Amino acid sequence: SLFGLPEQAAHERVLLATDPATGLKAILAVHSTARGPAFGGCRLWHYESEAAALNDALRLSQGMSLKNALADLPFGGGKAVILKPEGAFDRPALFAAFGRAVQSLNGAYITAEDVGTTTADMRGMQAVTPYVSGIPREGAFGGDPSPKTAWGVFVSIQAGARLVLGRSSLDGVRVALQGLGAVGWHLAEFLHQAGAKLVVADVDAAKVERAVAQFGATAVSVADILAVDVDVLAPCALGASLNEQTVPTLRAKLIAGAANNQLATPADGDALQRRGICYLPDYLVNAGGIISVAREYRNEGEEKAVMAEVSKIAERVEELLQRVQAADSTPARVADDWARSKLVRLA
Ligand code: NAD
The missing domain is CATH 3.40.50.720 (NAD(P)-binding Rossmann-like Domain)
Known part of the structure; x- marks a missing residue:
């Protein structure tokens, strides 16, 4: 049941985004914004079924809420999955379409890379949304988490x-x-x-x-x-x-x-x-990766400070x-x- 999830797994919102021109089929899951905007990566993956993709997005976004909370980050939990198109596809166009979907949530969800996505994909999205992190910057820390x-x-x-x-x-x-x-x-x-x-x-x-x-x-x-x-x-x-x-x-x-x-x-x-x-x-x-992209997104600190914050996981x-x-x-x-x-x- 779509609305019958146990209370702790219930999501604030889930967006099914499609764009026939690029073949985009994506699920953007916002589990919680209690602590702040939902922050979590975007996965590009070939799923056996749409239900499997939805299940992955929901489980991952809930996990991001817990991860961000334990890491003391001022962010909630969210995650996105893009169902990998069959055959060849125009990657920059696909990620631009995905970026527009991220933008449509007006900052409730901030994305970054995850399995199957790259810093180049994130950089490409910057043209359509500011709600993206994990982008290498000249003379500053950031990029690949x-x-x-x-x-x-x-x-x-x-x-x-x-x-x-x-x-x-x-x-x-x-x-x-x-x-x-x-x-x-x-x-x-x-x-x-x-x-x-x-x-x-x-x-x-x-x-x-x-x-x-x-x-x-x-x-x-x-x-x-x-x-x-x-x-x-x-x-x-x-x-x-x-x-x-x-x-x-x-x-x-x-x-x-x-x-x-x-x-x-x-x-x-x-x-x-x-x-x-x-x-x-x-x-x-x-949590080291989200600590890194969150700091980058907030334009805080530099490499040494990030590593010190990540070390606190111990x-x-x-x-x-x-x-x-x-x-x-x-x-x-x-x-x-x-x-x-x-x-x-x-x-
Ligand atoms: P990746 O895709 O770069 O690496 C995954 C590796 O696992 C690949 O080399 C792949 O060939 C291998 N693999 C796949 N199935 C396997 C199997 N059955 N047995 C052995 N190897 C197998 O992904 P990544 O960025 O290194 O992330 C790895 C995991 O960590 C993912 O679950 C990801 O969600 C999680 N994670 C990653 C980050 C990050 O900063 N990249 C942050 C938090 C969590």
Whole structure:
């Protein structure tokens, strides 16, 4: 039912945008503007069905509300998905049409890049809307958020390794990386520099080969990566990788990665806890990118200040683990309650 979502998933508005001239079919989901305009990336993806696209947009935008709230950003949560046109298409024209849809919301939603979209797509949209961020600027920080996302995940793994695994450094810690894309690759660099031992998988064999050559990583198949014998698992591909089938097979003791919506269902978070696996919620650890594009959008600070703000994610990981102990609950449920308590209008 379109209007029958549980209260916490109910959206303020959802726009279905079409433009036959360019082939645009997009869903712009505004979950909450309680804290400020809804801020979240735009995904270009081939979906199996329109229902799957809608489900993705709604789940992702709700996640952005929680992410932005936990990161103390003065923004609400929103997300957009563009259904990838079949065959060849005029990319600048498609994004101009999408930009007009963003503009039609008059600032209730601010967009940025996500899976399948690029900084060039964002730059192109500037001609039709100011409600876009993540654009490289001469002499100022900004642009691609993925290194900042990777840094946030990295400091979370450091904090988790210390607090959960009792490891004071990542030297020799074994980390499995699912996905070596924009975030996964930067994360691999940070982890390698810190002395971690990497096990990697990606559907793109060239990326795996590069990781083997550059980081001395061990390559495994995409079918095997989740269940390899490691200390830490970092899902950095797509969502729902932690599900009924995979959770019983996991061998890592700590999970922290960039992918959004890693848990297929809340019950999978409970199952992880029962197995003694500590799952650091995705929207807590992967907020580095939104912190970066939000600062860029507000024209605040520079590179060092952004990195310092992203590093604070480690403090939140520590606070979360303390709250989990006090509440005798799971990290996913405690983070959810914590974030929802912050979905309030800011003074
Ligand atoms: P990306 O598209 O650059 O990278 C994804 C990588 O995963 C690709 O290399 C792809 O080949 C690989 N992949 C796909 N399916 C796979 C599978 N089954 N097994 C192994 N590898 C697989 O995307 P990204 O920007 O690196 O984002 C990765 C994830 O992090 C996404 O879920 C995204 O929503 C999330 N995220 C990204 C950012 C950011 O700043 N880019 C911020 C927050 C969250």
